Amino acid sequence: MTTRRTFLGAVVAATAGAAALPGAARAASAFSPAFPKGFLWGAATAAYQVEGNNVNSDVWAMEHAHPTVYMEPSGDAANSYALWPADLDLVKRLGLNSYRFSLEWARIEPGKGEFSVAMLEHYKAMIEGCRARGLVPVVTFNHFTTPIWFAAQGGWANPESPSLFARYCERAARHLAAGIGYATTLNEPNLSGVLDLVLPGDIGPRLLDADKAMQAAAAREHGVARFLPGNPLYVADPQVVQANLLAGHKAGRDAIKAVRPDLPVGVSLAIIDDQAAGEGSLRDAMRDKLYRPWLEAARGNDFIGVQNYERTVWDDKGRLPPPKGAETNDAGAEIYPASLADVVRYAHTASGAPVMVTEHGVNAADDRKRVRLIPAALKELKRAIDDGVPVLGYMHWSLIDNYEWVFGYGPQFGLCTLDRKTFKRTPKPSAAVLGAIARRNAL
Ligand code: BGC
Numbered sequence: 001m002t003t004r005r006t007f008l009g010a011v012v013a014a015t016a017g018a019a020a021l022p023g024a025a026r027a028a029s030a031f032s033p034a035f036p037k038g039f040l041w042g043a044a045t046a047a048y049q050v051e052g053n054n055v056n057s058d059v060w061a062m063e064h065a066h067p068t069v070y071m072e073p074s075g076d077a078a079n080s081y082a083l084w085p086a087d088l089d090l091v092k093r094l095g096l097n098s099y100r101f102s103l104e105w106a107r108i109e110p111g112k113g114e115f116s117v118a119m120l121e122h123y124k125a126m127i128e129g130c131r132a133r134g135l136v137p138v139v140t141f142n143h144f145t146t147p148i149w150f151a152a153q154g155g156w157a158n159p160e161s162p163s164l165f166a167r168y169c170e171r172a173a174r175h176l177a178a179g180i181g182y183a184t185t186l187n188e189p190n191l192s193g194v195l196d197l198v199l200p201g202d203i204g205p206r207l208l209d210a211d212k213a214m215q216a217a218a219a220r221e222h223g224v225a226r227f228l229p230g231n232p233l234y235v236a237d238p239q240v241v242q243a244n245l246l247a248g249h250k251a252g253r254d255a256i257k258a259v260r261p262d263l264p265v266g267v268s269l270a271i272i273d274d275q276a277a278g279e280g281s282l283r284d285a286m287r288d289k290l291y292r293p294w295l296e297a298a299r300g301n302d303f304i305g306v307q308n309y310e311r312t313v314w315d316d317k318g319r320l321p322p323p324k325g326a327e328t329n330d331a332g333a334e335i336y337p338a339s340l341a342d343v344v345r346y347a348h349t350a351s352g353a354p355v356m357v358t359e360h361g362v363n364a365a366d367d368r369k370r371v372r373l374i375p376a377a378l379k380e381l382k383r384a385i386d387d388g389v390p391v392l393g394y395m396h397w398s399l400i401d402n403y404e405w406v407f408g409y410g411p412q413f414g415l416c417t418l419d420r421k422t423f424k425r426t427p428k429p430s431a432a433v434l435g436a437i438a439r440r441n442a443l
Helices: 004-008 024-029 058-063 080-094 117-132 161-179 203-222 238-259 283-290 292-297 339-351 367-386 429-440
Strands: 040-044 098-102 136-142 182-187 265-270 273-276 304-308 311-314 355-360 391-397 416-418 425-427
Touching: 040 080, 040 136, 040 355, 040 429, 058 203, 080 098, 080 117, 080 425, 080 429, 098 117, 098 391, 117 136, 117 161, 136 161, 136 238, 136 355, 161 182, 161 238, 182 238, 238 265, 238 292, 265 292, 265 355, 273 283, 273 339, 283 292, 292 339, 304 339, 339 355, 339 367, 367 391, 367 429
Parallel strands: 040 098, 040 391, 098 136, 136 182, 182 265, 265 304, 273 311, 304 355, 355 391
Antiparallel strands: 416 425
């Protein structure tokens, strides 16, 4: 498990290049700050990153493996397993009208085929808690982490994985689907096993080796031949894993739709604003590898979830560094507000599906960067909407500073700070900026 943001960022620059829709020039002259009626304004979290003590999840095993690449264990995280009502109150108080969160598969199915009614009830209470506050629940069925038993059976490399995932989706949907507003199956499956293609410099080989050693340690410690976590950096057989994830999305989606055909179900993809520079740019080849199968899989889905944090400029050799003097995030990547709208246009053009921004944000301890980014990115997003791209909503990552996977609690993506001793959440100025836009439904 890794954070893409922190790696992918470190290497960007230049030109514009996402697919333009007809009418772009027309809309540029008639900018309207108002968003469509019913637009969803939300903040996003993922269960593992905020709940705490997910001891049956694969990442818990990886954090405690010897050796591990995790800088620190997740521990109590934000204690959101207990404090979810406070999280929902916070979302409401900020002025947002929706909340994206995920179900922890390992809580719902702690043993293979053993489902916990108590845990399903927990998530049902969260969904009902959203409804009681007038918040639309946007629910991710699986955000990276899988149960330890699943990882110990080869994870997404196991031929049984798509049907195991579909069974879990069906069981969870039967209990929960009635109250859900929008569902996604998987989070950023498009990068699983192909991350080394986008890692800069020697990070790939270095981290891949360390990740491989950690997986081997987890396998030893669990007495199995292979322990493959839900979102590994090192994958020996990426084609197999990608094929199973694609089949898993389809089977999971079918399972949820079978329970509640009118529930909109999609998948969230990580999409970088890949831009081409000069003759023979690698941009299109990279897009084919990183997104094409998933954009095709999303054809005919009710919507496609788009998650964007940055742009990358490709020449004929690789990525260009960030332009000199560009504002950067805490990982050294350029902050480029137009990237979100660019990928929204691209994802819609390539998939034909309506778009929901299920993540967008910035790794920045200095909240002034977030304060500047949010309106600037939303202005470009509104231009895309004016050009005819159907966009259902915008979920900012993240509601609170949280557990940023291998990097632990260092990186700060939150609209609110988290005191890790008292679990007190405190809104930052950027939360007021987003909240004001959401309340007005306009820039
Ligand atoms: C993931 C989140 C992560 C965020 C920031 C996305 O890749 O879905 O889990 O925390 O980006 O790195």
